Amino acid sequence: MPLVAHIDLPTFQRLREEGEEIVDLERAKHQDIRELHIGLLNMMPDPALEATERQFFRLVGACNQIVQFHVHPFTIEGLPRGEKAQAHIDKYYQSFAQIKAQGLDALIISGANVTRPRLPEEDFWQPLMEVVSWAKENVTSVLCSCLATHAVIQYCYGIERTRLPAKRWGVFSHRLTNKNHPLVAEINTRFDVPHSRFNEIFQSDMERQGLKVLAVSQEAGAHLAVSPDGFRLVFFQGHPEYDDISLLKEYKREVMNFYRGDRPDYPPFPEHYFNAEAQQLFADYALHVREAKMTGIDLLEFPEALVLEHLDNTWSDTAKAVFNNWLGKIYQITHQDTRIPFMDGIDPKNPLGL
Incomplete structure (x- = not known):
């Protein structure tokens, strides 16, 4: 089902021009369809800020679940911004206080640029961890991308990322290591994912802390993993949201x-x-x-x-399938009140009953 243009964000018009189906808020109010509210914590630097919006909005909008998707972009302190990007944020983004008050069914956390040797030294570390601490208790599932994956894994499991000898950069072939997990149901067992990073958290370190690794690359390492409960935290080391360019x-x-x-x-x-x-x-x-x-x-x-x-895009179909599986499971187990993460009878320690 389509995205709902619940705010006057330019990304909605850009996606319309690309052929994506976007429903205006007034029309959405007259459809008897359940809503899902998804937060997008956009930490990307200014040149990639709006492109990152489009990429993640597009993946959400490609989901085929019968539901109205409301995506709520927001950001945090500690990220340097120029005048244009700050004006965009001030006009279209919500505050974290607003996000907490209304609640979310799901949360996506983007990557970010770093300037310090260790992540806890970054100015955005404490604001980010405040979001993560809240989301772990109040959001059904949190999906982390690249830098966010490294930060959240370090915060939650004490695993520090390792600096690579050279930048991991390109499009790499991956294979599933667990074909039975609902997140990877009915996707190709081999697929491509772009990567762009100087650091890595290794599969062995993830598994030592109980994380479940679902997809790996012989060249690029672990890409897709989930928290020990199987669903509350979803980790991408790559960038399946990337455009072909x-x-x-x-x-x-x-x-x-x-x-x-x-x-x-x-x-x-x-x-x-x-x-x-x-x-x-x-x-x-x-x-x-x-x-x-x-x-x-x-x-x-x-x-x-x-x-x-x-240029060929060899990864977006798989990315859309994983997002469809992720949002579909959230739809099945989340409470209709966005301030409550699970419907009655769902075990937060094993929400998918794996």
Whole structure:
């Protein structure tokens, strides 16, 4: 069922233009369909703030459960913001106090950029942990993405992430390690997921603390895991929400960082992402960038438009299926009062009866 445009967020219009079905609030009021209220704690930096909204809203809207989806974006203190992004947040985002008062059926926590060696040193750590502490008691299920996964696992289970020798960057093949868990019901046993991170929590460390790992990559490590109860906390180390151009945008940013002198080396290609034609285009452009940097000639435009036809999205169908399973289970066990996480008779320590 579609998303409900319950606020005047520009993301709704953008998704309409992409062909997504969005229901306005007045029409939704006349439909006798149950609502699910999902929080989106968006911690992404300014350039990715609105794109992250669209990506997660799109995954929620693709769910085929018979329910009206109300997604509530909010953020926390401790994240540096520019004037434009702050204005967007002030106009369209709710406060955490409002979120707590109304309650949620589900919560998505995005990744974030870090600036300190250890996560508890980040300015956003304490505000984030306040959200997590509340959600663990009051929300049916919390889905964490990338940095949020690392932060929540450290907070809840004491596992610190490990710095990798090089950035884990690209699109990697994964396989299911538990085909019977409801979150992965009827999805492909092998599927792709994009990753973009410098750190990792290893499968062995997760399992040592009782987490259940559901999908792993031989190259990229554990991607999908759940808390020992099987459902209250869901962890992504990758980025299944990414658009087909997300890694391209990151590559462009790194190329420009090299040109400006903000990184010493020319960035490698994201792994398993660019085909041979795209790699040749970017190899030629790399020669030009180096020449422009050395000689001062004008830098030609980044050849983004030329490679779009060479990009394939090999992960979104699986991402949509996992989200559909996640929201479907929430629909089955959450209380109709958003301030109460479970309907009567559901055991919070084993909500899916696994």
